Amino acid sequence: MYDMGTRKRALALVAQGRSLNSASKETGVSRAAIRSWQTRIEPRGRSGLPCPRCQDIPSPPEDQAAYAYLLGLYLGDGCINAHRRGVYFIRIVLDNAWPGLIDACEAAMRSVRPDNSVCRVKKQGCVAVTGSSKHWPCLFPQHGPGMKHNRKIALEPWQQEIVDAHPWEFIRGLIHSDGCRITNWTTRLVAGESKRYEYPRYFFTNLSSDIIQLFTDTLDMLGVEWKQPNSRNISIARKASVALMDTHVGPKY
Structure with missing residues (x-):
């Protein structure tokens, strides 16, 4: 951060007809900085928003x-x-x-x-x-x-409180990063003929068993039924649960 005297001195040199390069060499200030001061000489202030976790009494993020x-x-x-x-x-x-x-x-x-x-x-x-x-x-x-x-991946108590208050936002983030909504299909015999049957399903895939647990614990809280076909995948295929997911998450876009 340069003081106002340095800023005014650099601009005065330019006003005398000196080049940006010449003013830069004499003052030790970059040409880019001097050029920017020609438009705005006052330092740009910062709002200085503190980290909510670093305050004397830690608090959750505002949003x-x-x-x-x-x-x-x-x-x-x-x-x-x-x-x-x-x-x-x-x-x-x-x-x-x-x-x-x-x-x-x-x-x-x-x-x-x-x-x-x-x-x-x-x-x-x-x-x-x-x-x-x-x-x-x-x-x-x-x-x-x-x-x-x-x-080990575990939420801090203050993070868990946020997830408990905004569970669908947490689920949306997980699905948007490591999940998807797809259309599965199977065949059924109807009147002796094989008919194709399609149905939507959500998948979530992650290598961390801890993150899988955070995902399924939140689904349980929301009343979403799920199955775990293997250690890294979670499937949501029951009609009512898919409808819930469609209401609050939906396909990627």
């Missing part, structure tokens, strides 16, 4: 519904990486086929940390919605070394 959704996305397809100067990046990787999910992820990330930057990093066939903050590990204490399925 708890957005947090529950982002928590589901993070547990499914997210990661947090350390950067320079104590800054962390959270990345949620989403398929290009679902632009609505990408928009929803970015909106949730901005709602949880409105004072921090969020961007989209394009990759082959997908987008990594990325946000920077010093406080992502505070907000997602599940962050740690290695893959999630190789370590």
Whole structure:
């Protein structure tokens, strides 16, 4: 952060007819900074929103519904990486086929940390919605070394309270990251003829048994019936339960 005297001195040199390069060399200020001061000399203020978990009395994020959704996305397809100067990046990787999910992820990330930057990093066939903050590990204490399925994943009591208050947002996040709605089919004999019969079903797939447990515990709370055909997959196929999921989650978009 440059003081106002330095800013005025650099602009005065430019006003005398000096080039940006010359003013930069004399003041030690980058040309980009001097150029920006020609439009706005006052330092841009920050709202300085504190991390709710770092206050003297920790509290949950203000937008708890957005947090529950982002928590589901993070547990499914997210990661947090350390950067320079104590800054962390959270990345949620989403398929290009679902632009609505990408928009929803970015909106949730901005709602949880409105004072921090969020961007989209394009990759082959997908987008990594990325946000920077010093406080992502505070907000997602599940962050740690290695893959999630190789370590214990458990919610803190304050996180569980948010999930209990916004269970469908949590389920939506998990389905949008590691789940899908598909149409299954089978055949039945009707009047001696084989007829094709189609029915919708939801799947959730994750290698972490802990995350699977968080998913099914929340489904139980919501009255959604499910089956576990194997250690990594959860199936929801009962008509009433699919109808519930369609009301609150729906197909990817």
